[in-house]
Amino acid sequence: MMLKRLLLLLKPITVFSPPSHTNPQILQFLENRRKVHHDAINFCQAILQKKSIEWKAVHRNNLSQPINDVDLVITLGGDGTLLQASHLMDDKIPVLGVNSDPTQIDEVEEFGSEFDAHRSTGHLCAATVENFEQVLDGILEGQIVPSELTRIVMSVNALHLPTFALNDILISHPCPASLSRFSFRSSGLRVSTATGSTAAMQSAGGFPMPILSQDLQYMVREPISPGATSDHMHGLIKPDQTIVATWTCRKGVIYIDGSHINHTIKAGDIIEISSKAPVLKVLLPHQL
Template identity: 60%
Template sequence: MARRKLLLLLKPLDACSHSPSGGVSRLSNTQILRHLGSRYDVHRDAISFCENILQKKFVDWEAMLRDNLCHPIRNVDMVVTVGGDGTLLHASHFVDDSIPILGVNSDPTNVDEVEEYSNEFDATRSTGYLCAATINNFEQVLDDILEGRVVPSELSRLSIRVNKELLPTYALNDILVAHPFPAEVSRFSFRTNKGSQPCSPLVNCRSSGLRVSTAAGSTAAMLSAGGFQMPILSHDLQYMVREPISPGAASNLMHGLINPDQTLDVLWSCSEGFIYIDGCHVRYPIKHGDAVQISTVAPVLRVYLPPHLSGQEVYSFSFKRDSVEKRWKLSNM
């Protein structure tokens, strides 16, 4: 049997946590300094732990800092990310649907710690929503994968076309279409289409921008903005207009779903704008008159998920989808 080839993608150690020149030393709260130092140590130890485990396995592997990853990942059988969801998201931008990803949450949040320091500072660590492993179960999860006892789930990604040209980056979580300056008004029009047939009325909008999320990203910014969590294996997209100005009769269309056979077509009406993909680090400029098309026509991402995610209930989501579709029908009557 051939040896597996793995890429170990690492979140960089936060130098500010230990460096007096990083600005942290100016903080007067020693508990914060101790917390930051602990995060540094825990993440460093997690990297060493994962590397030691890989040394014992029948695999070839190499480690790379995520900041050094700038080309598509090729010629490996799997990517193991050590960090949190941000590191896994970063890796997702460089793999197609042939290479699965295993996320290791190197610094999980400790509920007792958060409660203890809630009156002093935010002691939240890493959520690791998409990460199937921590150092506590990494070896067992890795063995299950190598021996074929578990298979990766297929998560939908989001594709964007600007004036019919496909952007090279697929979003795993979400995109934000907005003015470069957050205090400026974003002006755009949008509607959902199925082929050349409209599925919803045209909405002319002034707002703070437009967010569209995948099922995997529905628990992130979308949920914080008032959206709802979708079953992670859903192929629908969810969209929401941010802070619409006087939506009037179109208020029911400020938030909705895009089915897999539909597109969300946006016409940008500001002199400048950006499409932000999975956060602020990946962005593409747009200008007045640009046509943006958003859909799930994209390679899936194969991810080894925590067991509880793939068994999510779908009933409440089905109810929400029916409600959204009913609102669209009523608005067209």
């Protein structure tokens, strides 16, 4: 792959100001996480400079426009940074995730009884500082090529929403304790891609799917309709199929890949969901 220009999308380096009574071990752990992430940024930038590749670094919170005019996006952070990048990308530019702060098993074992010592989740990240140069060389030499991940496209009253979901969507009432109403009564409808099938969908009782599957998985959350059967409450949406539902509550929200991106809906809105979105080209870890 010819790489003339790269975009480095960075998870911001957090400066912590915790209360004075915070456990010193937690403070040290958080400061170490900040330093490891900072060092990873410097390391990756040095490798790109060494290979004479032009790059521009942007903190993910400062990027709001679609990503264009680059040959590759490299996200430095974890899955969250790659996920945020995906919302600004079409199917033309590939993305490489670099886990800048991987979890250390010895830390989890040492501090597990005192606090959560897990670091960054990098399920979709093909590189860390340990193998970044090797992975980059593989991309340059054409030995490592991107995979195409399915995304979800949604429309409300025949108008497409501008954001494609890489993981999942949830359609529900804004108040979690309230019932949602389509043609059934429940606490909502969740639809996931294969990428998101190991996250909230699996936690809710769904099943993991092969990462390159083009199917979507849907599940009605907590159905209470009389006569509701599991055959209609959980299943797959094939690539040539579309779910069409009418929202009948006064208020509703479509949550896209979590709570940060959402779209409000109202009674009478017709929602269409399918996998006909542009794919996302991701350089995946070998094990995926």
